[in-house]
Amino acid sequence: MSFIDKFTISHLDALKEAGNIGAGHAATSLSHLLDRKINMHVPSVKLASFDEMMDIAGDSDRKVVAVFSRIHGEAPGNMFFVLPPEQASRYIKIMTGNNDFQLDKPPLDEIGLSALHELGNILSGSYISSLADFTNLDLYITVPALTIDMFGAVMSHGLLEISQVSDYGIVIETTVAEASATGQITGHFFLLPDPESYHRIFLALGVESDE
Amino acid sequence: MNDAPHIIKVGIAGMETVQAPDIIRTSGLGSCVGVVVFDKSRKMGGMCHVMLPDSSMAKSGSPNKGKYADSAIDELIKMLLQAGLKKYTLKAKLAGGAQMFQFTSADDKMRIGPRNIKAVKDRLSLHGIPVLGEDVGGNSGRTIEFDPDTAMLTIRSVNKGVADI
Numbered sequence A: 001m002s003f004i005d006k007f008t009i010s011h012l013d014a015l016k017e018a019g020n021i022g023a024g025h026a027a028t029s030l031s032h033l034l035d036r037k038i039n040m041h042v043p044s045v046k047l048a049s050f051d052e053m054m055d056i057a058g059d060s061d062r063k064v065v066a067v068f069s070r071i072h073g074e075a076p077g078n079m080f081f082v083l084p085p086e087q088a089s090r091y092i093k094i095m096t097g098n099n100d101f102q103l104d105k106p107p108l109d110e111i112g113l114s115a116l117h118e119l120g121n122i123l124s125g126s127y128i129s130s131l132a133d134f135t136n137l138d139l140y141i142t143v144p145a146l147t148i149d150m151f152g153a154v155m156s157h158g159l160l161e162i163s164q165v166s167d168y169g170i171v172i173e174t175t176v177a178e179a180s181a182t183g184q185i186t187g188h189f190f191l192l193p194d195p196e197s198y199h200r201i202f203l204a205l206g207v208e209s210d211e
Numbered sequence B: 001m002n003d004a005p006h007i008i009k010v011g012i013a014g015m016e017t018v019q020a021p022d023i024i025r026t027s028g029l030g031s032c033v034g035v036v037v038f039d040k041s042r043k044m045g046g047m048c049h050v051m052l053p054d055s056s057m058a059k060s061g062s063p064n065k066g067k068y069a070d071s072a073i074d075e076l077i078k079m080l081l082q083a084g085l086k087k088y089t090l091k092a093k094l095a096g097g098a099q100m101f102q103f104t105s106a107d108d109k110m111r112i113g114p115r116n117i118k119a120v121k122d123r124l125s126l127h128g129i130p131v132l133g134e135d136v137g138g139n140s141g142r143t144i145e146f147d148p149d150t151a152m153l154t155i156r157s158v159n160k161g162v163a164d165i
Helices: A009-034 A050-054 A085-096 A110-135 A151-157 A197-204 B069-082 B108-126
Strands: A038-040 A044-049 A063-073 A077-083 A139-141 A145-150 A168-178 A185-193 B007-009 B015-019 B023-029 B033-039 B044-050 B091-096 B131-136 B142-147 B152-157 B161-164
Touching (some): A009 A085, A009 A110, A050 A151, A063 A110, A077 A085, A085 A110, A151 B023, A185 A197, B007 B015, B023 B044, B091 B108, B131 B152
Parallel strands (some): B091 B131
Antiparallel strands (some): A044 A168, A063 A139, B033 B044, B152 B161
């Protein structure tokens, strides 16, 4: 049986719940950080080909701001927080009070970039620590890395582990949006556990796994 | 029927062939490497988008050939020969192999870009196919487009604009 065929609806539901917990806490952190109301959308778990994953947040060559965290511990994996550059610029303005900040206009202000990095740290940290609490697994992240580049180029970095066992991947996606704004999606969280982590996550959540 | 030129899209781990006036494109190359192998006089070529250096890395059976540098290049050359091209006329250009995120740890995975580049070049040289141009490494994502009519490879990146090789 191939890697992907082992998954049942209850497995996917368990992953959805994991995404819900992680992103829920991250959304609360974001809300505190910006002093704005942040809504979280119901998470989705997608079983998708790599091609489909490259377009999951729009075209694969669309420019995005991405914060990448490598998850270490009992269930290693990759996590991204991805947001449109306009939205990132907006957050930076709110955080730093520098209303001239534009991600599109280099050279970029050091303080602004540092604030963005910190935003990534806080959100990724709260996502992972709540996931660790929920699953009772030992999970931690090293300092996240920030890049502003094409979505596909960023996303493919998260597919390296899974690509060695499968032509399909599983991505747990949660989107957050500012409540006051026009309902626009402000950010995406993508969680991509390593292939060997699924078994441990399912075990931790009490879902049967035949591996 | 539509005679206007088409843009043939190559997905991640995919490969396709192209004949002028059509052009061929692959988007969002990060640590992946995009390779074009072509015959300029016949205005024909093919492109692949490789993710990993070596098909021996496959941990499951029947690997997708387009995913690995060695098997993708073998397969691409096979497709071009079947289309009637001669191996000694083939040339190559490549782009990609970036390191998208900077880390302090010397994790082997972070070097996947350079390893992909080396694996592609090694395989091309094994087949005796010269590399006429390359835009590799660095830390920017790339979208590439190849026009078999001119044998030009156009490279677009978010931070550095457009370049032709």
